Amino acid sequence: MSEPLLQAVHLQCERDRRVLFRDLSFSILPGTVTRVEGPNGSGKTTLLRILAGLNDAWSGELYWCGEPRDRQRESFLRNTLYLGHRPGIKPLLTPLENLRALTAGRRPLPDRVLRQALEGTGLAAFQDVPCRNLSAGQQRRVALARLLIADEPLWLLDEVFTAIDVHGVDALEALLLQRAAEGGAVVVTTHHDLRLPGMHRIPLGQEEAGDD
Numbered sequence: 432m433s434e435p436l437l438q439a440v441h442l443q444c445e446r447d448r449r450v451l452f453r454d455l456s457f458s459i460l461p462g463t464v465t466r467v468e469g470p471n472g473s474g475k476t477t478l479l480r481i482l483a484g485l486n487d488a489w490s491g492e493l494y495w496c497g498e499p500r501d502r503q504r505e506s507f508l509r510n511t512l513y514l515g516h517r518p519g520i521k522p523l524l525t526p527l528e529n530l531r532a533l534t535a536g537r538r539p540l541p542d543r544v545l546r547q548a549l550e551g552t553g554l555a556a557f558q559d560v561p562c563r564n565l566s567a568g569q570q571r572r573v574a575l576a577r578l579l580i581a582d583e584p585l586w587l588l589d590e591v592f593t594a595i596d597v598h599g600v601d602a603l604e605a606l607l608l609q610r611a612a613e614g615g616a617v618v619v620t621t622h623h624d625l626r627l628p629g630m631h632r633i634p635l636g637q638e639e640a641g642d643d
């Protein structure tokens with residue numbers, strides 16, 4: 432069996448003296464899609480942000496490729512793509528300009544490739560329109576275009592199905608499966624009823640009310 436990309440051991444997180452999760456251990460293997468599940472407020476976004484290195488309010492251990500993540504910080508950051516639950520795009524910029532900004536700091540890609548990615552998410556006719564003039568779903572699609580040009584082995588995707596129409600949902604599900612088939616690993620939160628073949632699950636929201 433291949434080595435986990437990311438491994439969590441006895442993770443615990445409290446917010447406002449409420450335990451969101453404790454003793455949470457799991458491995459994220461190459462070639463898998465994992466869904467973080469649970470009701471509103473159960474800690475899905477919090478867990479994803481912890482995994483992405485964006486939240487320090489936790490205890491336990493995190494390993495990247497078998498080494499403590501803190502010791503492998505540069506490798507971890509270079510090889511991980513995080514998309515937050517907000518599209519995270521700038522309203523005054525066009526989709527193309529946003530995609531350039533979203534890929535800044537990575538291997539530079541020619542505009543031709545960025546335009547192809549925008550076409551791939553159905554934005555061919557909107558590449559040069561300021562994003563403030565796009566619908567919520569179209570703005571989400573700008574962020575999703577980032578996935579079409581991503582070579583990071585680990586994707587952490589928070590509520591990326593939000594505002595996406597049925598065709599977009601089908602395309603996104605196919606993309607996640609393709610990514611796993613190529614050897615990547617995807618961790619996703621969604622309230623959409625995602626059921627992919629072989630999908631792993633991390634259930635949250637099982638702490639008893641009133642626990643401290």
Ligand SMILES: Nc1ncnc2c1ncn2[C@@H]1O[C@H](COP(=O)(O)OP(=O)(O)OP(=O)(O)O)[C@@H](O)[C@H]1O
Nearest residue numbers: 446447451469470471472473474475476477478620
């Ligand atoms: N910055 C913060 N400070 C204090 N508490 C926070 C903070 N962020 C989140 N919380 C609390 O942590 C809990 C979990 O929030 P989180 O956003 O992780 O849940 P979620 O499972 O993603 O919810 P949803 O399904 O509604 O998106 C909530 O009760 C929330 O109030």
